[in-house]
Amino acid sequence: xxxxxxxxxxxxxxxxxxxxxxxxxxxxxxxxxxxxxGGLSRDQFRPVLEEVAGDWLSNGLPVIVGGxxxxxxRWREMAYAPCPAGIQELARAVERPDDAAFVALIPGVAAYRxxxxxxxxxxxxxxxxxxxxxxxxxxxxxxxxxxWIETQAGRIVGFRTFMxxxxxxxxxxxxxxxxxxxxxxxxxxxxxAGVGRAFADPAITAVxxxxxxxxxAGRLTAGAAxxxxxxxxxxxxxxxxxxxxxxxxxxxGAEALCHRYAAALAMGxxxxxxTADGAAATARGLWRIxxxxxx
Amino acid sequence: xxxxxxxxxxxxxxxxxxxxxxxxxxxxxxxxxxxxxGGLSRDQFRPVLEEVAGDWLSNGLPVIVGGxxxxxxRWREMAYAPCPAGIQELARAVERPDDAAFVALIPGVAAYRxxxxxxxxxxxxxxxxxxxxxxxxxxxxxxxxxxWIETQAGRIVGFRTFMxxxxxxxxxxxxxxxxxxxxxxxxxxxxxAGVGRAFADPAITAVxxxxxxxxxAGRLTAGAAxxxxxxxxxxxxxxxxxxxxxxxxxxxGAEALCHRYAAALAMGxxxxxxTADGAAATARGLWRIxxxxxx
Numbered sequence: 338x339x340x341x342x343x344x345x346x347x348x349x350x351x352x353x354x355x356x357x358x359x360x361x362x363x364x365x366x367x368x369x370x371x372x373x374x375g376g377l378s379r380d381q382f383r384p385v386l387e388e389v390a391g392d393w394l395s396n397g398l399p400v401i402v403g404g405x406x407x408x409x410x411r412w413r414e415m416a417y418a419p420c421p422a423g424i425q426e427l428a429r430a431v432e433r434p435d436d437a438a439f440v441a442l443i444p445g446v447a448a449y450r451x452x453x454x455x456x457x458x459x460x461x462x463x464x465x466x467x468x469x470x471x472x473x474x475x476x477x478x479x480x481x482x483x484x485w486i487e488t489q490a491g492r493i494v495g496f497r498t499f500m501x502x503x504x505x506x507x508x509x510x511x512x513x514x515x516x517x518x519x520x521x522x523x524x525x526x527x528x529x530a531g532v533g534r535a536f537a538d539p540a541i542t543a544v545x546x547x548x549x550x551x552x553x554a555g556r557l558t559a560g561a562a563x564x565x566x567x568x569x570x571x572x573x574x575x576x577x578x579x580x581x582x583x584x585x586x587x588x589x590g591a592e593a594l595c596h597r598y599a600a601a602l603a604m605g606x607x608x609x610x611x612t613a614d615g616a617a618a619t620a621r622g623l624w625r626i627x628x629x630x631x632x
Numbered sequence: 633x634x635x636x637x638x639x640x641x642x643x644x645x646x647x648x649x650x651x652x653x654x655x656x657x658x659x660x661x662x663x664x665x666x667x668x669x670g671g672l673s674r675d676q677f678r679p680v681l682e683e684v685a686g687d688w689l690s691n692g693l694p695v696i697v698g699g700x701x702x703x704x705x706r707w708r709e710m711a712y713a714p715c716p717a718g719i720q721e722l723a724r725a726v727e728r729p730d731d732a733a734f735v736a737l738i739p740g741v742a743a744y745r746x747x748x749x750x751x752x753x754x755x756x757x758x759x760x761x762x763x764x765x766x767x768x769x770x771x772x773x774x775x776x777x778x779x780w781i782e783t784q785a786g787r788i789v790g791f792r793t794f795m796x797x798x799x800x801x802x803x804x805x806x807x808x809x810x811x812x813x814x815x816x817x818x819x820x821x822x823x824x825a826g827v828g829r830a831f832a833d834p835a836i837t838a839v840x841x842x843x844x845x846x847x848x849a850g851r852l853t854a855g856a857a858x859x860x861x862x863x864x865x866x867x868x869x870x871x872x873x874x875x876x877x878x879x880x881x882x883x884x885g886a887e888a889l890c891h892r893y894a895a896a897l898a899m900g901x902x903x904x905x906x907t908a909d910g911a912a913a914t915a916r917g918l919w920r921i922x923x924x925x926x927x
Contacts, residue, residue, distance in 0.1 A: 409848075456841070482841070498841045503807045511802030512795065539834050540872035542865060546751070546777070546793045553704075554749040566783040570837060577835035 341365050344393055345623035346386065349460060349503035350375035350481075354616075355390040362467065362621030374405035374412070382412040384439045394439075401627045403443040403619070411421070417457055418449030423492030424466050428629035429529075443626055448495050456498050458484055464589055465493055467622030468613055471585045475578075478615075479571075479590045479598050481506075485578055497576040505567060513613040514548045514566060517559040522593050524601070527561035531568020532575070532601045541573040571597060575605040585609040589618055636660050639688055640918035641681065643699040644648050645670035645776075649911075650685040652693075655915060657762065657916030669700035669707075677707040678732045689734075696726070696922045698738040698758035698914070712742030712752055718787035723924035738921055743790050751777055751793050759884055760788055766880045769793030770873075773910075774866075774885045774893050776801075780873055788803055794869040800862060809843040809861060812854040815887050820895070822856035826863020827870070827896045836868040866892060870900040880904040884913055 341357035345364075348354075351373035357365040363516055369387045377385060387394060394400065407415030412436040418426050431441040445459035461478045476486040481502040487495045497572060509515035521528070538544050548566050551557035557565055575598075586607055588595040595612045602610050636652035636783065643649075646668035652660040665684045672680060682689060710727040713721050718917030724761075726736040740754035758774045759783055763773060771781040776797040782790045816823070833839050843861050846852035852860055860889035870893075881902055883890040890907045897905050 348835050454845055455849075456845060457848060482723055499835070499838045500773060500809075501809065504803070504837060504840075507802040507806030508799070511806045512798045514795075540794070540868070541836055542796055542799060542868050542870060543792055543794045545795050545799075550749055553752060556748075571835050573835070577838060589713055 341393070341396075341398060342401040343624060344446065345620055345627075346400065346402040346406070347460065347463070347619050347623070348374045348382075348402055348406040350405050353385070353389065355372040355386070355393070356620055356623075357393055358620050358624050360624075362617075363567065364617065364620045367616075373390075374408065377411065379412060380409070380436065382406055382527050383440075384510060386437075386440075387521045391441075391578070399627060400437075400440045401443065401479050401623050401629070401630075402440055403623055403626075404460040407444060408459055413442055415444040417445045418462075420446060420448050420496070421489070421494045422446045422462065423490075424481075424625050424629045426458070427462060427626050428468065428490075428632075431626070431630050441627070443623075446493055448497075448542050456496055456571035458486075458496060461486060462493060463497070463622040463626065464615060464618045465622065466491070466625050467618035468587055468589070470587045471609075473508060474585045475581050475588055476587045477598060479588070479594045481570070483574060487581075497578075501570045501574050505570050506588070506630065508545065508566065508570075509563070514545065514562070518562045518566070519560050521563040521567040522597070524561035524564040527557065527564040528568040528571075528597060529600065529604065531565040531570075532572035532604050533568075535569045535572025536576050537565065539573070539576065544569060544573075567597060568601070569600045573606075575601045575607075579605050582606040582608070584595045586611070588612045591615075636688070636691075636693060638919060638922050639685065639693050639695040640915055640922075641695065641697040641699075641701070642755065642758070642875040642914050642918070643669045643677075643697055643701040645700050646652075648680070648684065650681070650688070651915050651918075652688055652917050655919075657912075657919035659915045660910065662911075669703065672706065673909050674705070674707060675731065677701060677729070678735075680866070681732075681735075694734075694922060694926070695735045696738065696918050696925075697735055698918055698921075700872070701757040702737045702739060703754055706919050708737055710737050710739040713757075713848045714801040715741060715743050716784070716787045717741045717757065718785075719924045720785075721919050722757060722806050722921050723927075724762065726921070726925050732763065736916075736925060738924070741790075741791070743792075751791055753781075753791060753793070756781060756791075757788060758921065759910060759913045760917065761786070761920050762913035762915065763882055763884070765808050765882045765908075771882045771884060772893060772897075774883070780871060780876070782876075792873075794872070796865045796869050800865050803840065803861065803865075804858065809840065813857045813861070814855050816858040817861040817892070819856035819859040822852065822859040823863040823866075823892060824899065825832045826865075827867035828863075830864045830867025831871050831899070834863065834868070834871065839864060839868075843856050847889045853919055862892060863896070866896045866921055870896045877901040877903070881906070883907045884910040885908075
């Protein structure tokens with residue numbers, strides 16, 4: 338059996354995950370820490386990494402880092418690689434922070450439209466590189482900032498961000514709709530009703546008020562309201578992308594969320610939807626970019 | 633000169649305004665208090681009203697109350713009057729709370745679609761009754777829950793709520809877009825850019841991310857971001873209602889907000905837009921409903 342060949346780091350905004358990775362990209366073991374990149378200044382990254390995985394680092398293994406460590410004001414600001422971007426483009430663009438020459442940072446990816454910056458990602462590009470997606474696929478990575486990533490022959494050719502997850506949280510916490518609202522994931526029928534409502538009417542900033550109206554009318558219980566709201570927002574997202582429904586979709590993300598997206602995609606006429614293991618894709622993507630960068 | 637003939641009360645969710653009103657609906661004097669209906673339980677309404685305006689009440693004048701005092705769980709739950717609703721329908725439906733027979737509460741108004749409750753208002757109906765709007769007009773009352781109210785011969789025949797103001801606040805406070813964001817109302821060009829962007833792309837939950845992208849690209853300063861975000865949300869609202877742009881619009885609400893709506897409506901092809909004084913309309917509406925109820 339092969340031992341660890343690479344230390345892979347997925348440094349998200351609010352979470353850090355460090356993995357020991359074998360040849361080919363399998364995860365041998367991993368550690369998590371709540372010190373996400375969003376809360377760290379430039380000179381805190383190396384000490385945090387050493388605290389979490391100093392024993393692993395002492396073996397002289399190469400270290401590769403994807404995610405938000407390369408964002409502005411973080412470990413080292415990494416320019417976004419422009420679309421189309423694949424393993425070669427990402428590998429060529431890795432850079433090393435001044436205080437840690439043993440670390441390679443992976444850049445994010447930028448989409449342009451009419452010569453203007455149109456969208457950005459940091460972290461999802463590494464996951465996409467770890468997928469073996471069908472050609473001409475759409476990778477959907479739901480979450481705080483949900484990404485729809487178009488791929489061709491393994492390269493990212495375009496993408497779009499929906500603020501679905503963050504809006505869900507802000508609406509639940511900061512508006513009248515959130516009063517007495519529970520957690521989503523319990524009432525599939527309410528979720529489907531929300532998706533259907535969003536499909537029927539694109540004016541989402543008005544349609545959201547139906548959470549309140551349906552509650553007043555006794556058609557929506559407090560226990561089902563979170564699922565209905567989730568359905569409205571995910572439905573608005575799927576409806577906006579429905580022109581892609583003849584293409585294969587690969588969902589990567591938390592299992593319960595992918596389950597809800599799969600239901601909404603089916604309602605939107607998407608025929609070929611599969612779900613991939615996000616953590617495994619990240620590790621494999623880190624391995625593949627490392628391998629290409631080492632050549 | 634005529635003296636006070638009516639005590640008119642506009643009891644909003646977060647604010648209370650008590651007016652002494654002359655024959656015809658002119659406001660003689662008024663007092664405001666932060667104890668809105670949203671924070672009061674059933675038995676607190678009468679004491680608060682007496683505390684704010686006990687000296688006025690002692691003269692035996694009739695008292696009429698519009699707004700949220702008739703909402704569920706407040707002073708007395710008032711059923712919504714169904715559309716079409718005008719002065720006569722509202723006047724016929726006034727009711728008196730158990731603990732204050734000298735007070736008449738005005739009901740809200742409900743819109744139905746296919747026999748199902750579709751939307752509700754409490755308070756705006758009184759303002760509309762105080763307007764002398766052209767026939768077949770649309771009254772737009774921007775704010776936390778922005779209302780588009782269709783009128784015919786002074787009656788409310790249909791309406792729709794957009795959560796524009798509340799979403800603006802929740803997005804600014806609860807998402808990454810709000811970081812370092814100032815107040816709106818300073819950068820007209822940024823507002824217009826937001827409106828234009830929302831007109832060009834109906835997928836508002838994706839378009840919102842352009843606040844971040846344009847900031848990253850250096851196209852949007854922190855000082856202009858609030859106006860741009862306001863433009864996106866108001867633009868989404870105006871775009872959704874653009875089929876009404878051949879009808880006269882009467883804007884009622886805060887002056888700075890009406891100014892921004894007027895700009896967005898002009899961009900949306902609305903030709904005939906006038907602005908009315910919201911406080912005067914409320915007082916005149918209270919007077920007219922009182923007068924009709926007294927016959």
